[in-house]
Amino acid sequence: MNENTSSKWLKSVNQQKVLRLIYAEGPISRVKLAEKTGLTAQTITNIVNRLLGEEILHENVPLENGVGRKPVPLVVKSEELYALGIEVAVKYVRGTLVDFRNVPISEVTETMSSDTNEDHDENKVECIVKVIDQLLKRVPKMNQLKGIGCSIQGLVDSTDGVVLLSSGLHWRNFPLRERLEQHYNLPVYLENDANLLALVENLNGSLAASNHNVTVKLDYGIGGAHVMNKQLNSGAGHVAGELGHCKTFFGIEAMPCHCGAKGCLTTLVSGSGMKRNLGFTLEEFGHRIREGDPVAREWLAKMAEAVSSALSNLITFLNPDHVLFTGKVLDHTGNYLMDPLRMRILENIPESCRKVRLLRLEQTPDDSVLAAGLVMNRFFDVPTIHLSVI
Numbered sequence: 001m002n003e004n005t006s007s008k009w010l011k012s013v014n015q016q017k018v019l020r021l022i023y024a025e026g027p028i029s030r031v032k033l034a035e036k037t038g039l040t041a042q043t044i045t046n047i048v049n050r051l052l053g054e055e056i057l058h059e060n061v062p063l064e065n066g067v068g069r070k071p072v073p074l075v076v077k078s079e080e081l082y083a084l085g086i087e088v089a090v091k092y093v094r095g096t097l098v099d100f101r102n103v104p105i106s107e108v109t110e111t112m113s114s115d116t117n118e119d120h121d122e123n124k125v126e127c128i129v130k131v132i133d134q135l136l137k138r139v140p141k142m143n144q145l146k147g148i149g150c151s152i153q154g155l156v157d158s159t160d161g162v163v164l165l166s167s168g169l170h171w172r173n174f175p176l177r178e179r180l181e182q183h184y185n186l187p188v189y190l191e192n193d194a195n196l197l198a199l200v201e202n203l204n205g206s207l208a209a210s211n212h213n214v215t216v217k218l219d220y221g222i223g224g225a226h227v228m229n230k231q232l233n234s235g236a237g238h239v240a241g242e243l244g245h246c247k248t249f250f251g252i253e254a255m256p257c258h259c260g261a262k263g264c265l266t267t268l269v270s271g272s273g274m275k276r277n278l279g280f281t282l283e284e285f286g287h288r289i290r291e292g293d294p295v296a297r298e299w300l301a302k303m304a305e306a307v308s309s310a311l312s313n314l315i316t317f318l319n320p321d322h323v324l325f326t327g328k329v330l331d332h333t334g335n336y337l338m339d340p341l342r343m344r345i346l347e348n349i350p351e352s353c354r355k356v357r358l359l360r361l362e363q364t365p366d367d368s369v370l371a372a373g374l375v376m377n378r379f380f381d382v383p384t385i386h387l388s389v390i
Ligand SMILES: [Zn+2]
Pocket: 244, 245, 257, 258, 259, 260, 261, 262, 264, 266
């Protein structure tokens, strides 16, 4: 880092420290900010003036403290700052505009055209742009919108903003962030849907008290995320968590998978695999299960066996304290799948691992709202030095 870069970096670290503190602990005075950060009163004044100028902060009514100058409490203008979240699914694009209190302001869904011609990429980008354009009309002032977050079902390089591989979307090394930044003068963030869910649940959701955990999303596709010491493990090439390609079906049940292998978990457990290989949509499957259809119930037992086998191996190997299950497959099958899954996993794993808590989110969270949360997360993020091994 040269001197100029390092001074800019320090300035941005200090500003982010102050901003995060006001967000987390506000209303808070300038004096308290100086005490808590160890920065000089002048530095705090400069930073606060800059943030007031950018309309990010608000000064509350000064507090009465009897003597001298009254401290002015500062708060983040959460009700006047906005984030836009986009869920890029295989068949649709859904967007939600939320304010920084996480209150949804407006929602838009557009169906994605399913043609696979060479303009396919353009159609998808156009569909995303259409959703964003409609939501932008609901933002009172453009400088209040702090970014666009995207949730993607597939492998994502969130640092470079590239979709590495999404079989459903037919994207390979697609520079989505760059494409969207050509349209909008706003920061764009991408994250894999299961990683995004794990990040949000670890921050302030059902995994807040957990340090080591696995998130499993059984949905139209299958995704997973591994968190160790509260840090997301993306692996060496952003592939960690690709649970859908664990080998769980053998013999005549080993169907070919789009990854080139056979017998992957996704071929008979995900919504798309179920449709392709069993001929059921998720809705039909859920309905048949509730009606007691013997064919569907037989498949359900095989699915429970397959998922529990993959998860039992993972739990034995990684020793997480929690495993969180979610996704539309569970929304449609409920306890018919979750109960045998829990039972089989606890039977399979060694006694030493049985303290693991197996949780299920009752309803799969809205990916577009989670993606908006990614914008807030980054807005208040304090940069750290990344050390790399040469
Ligand atoms: Zn596969």
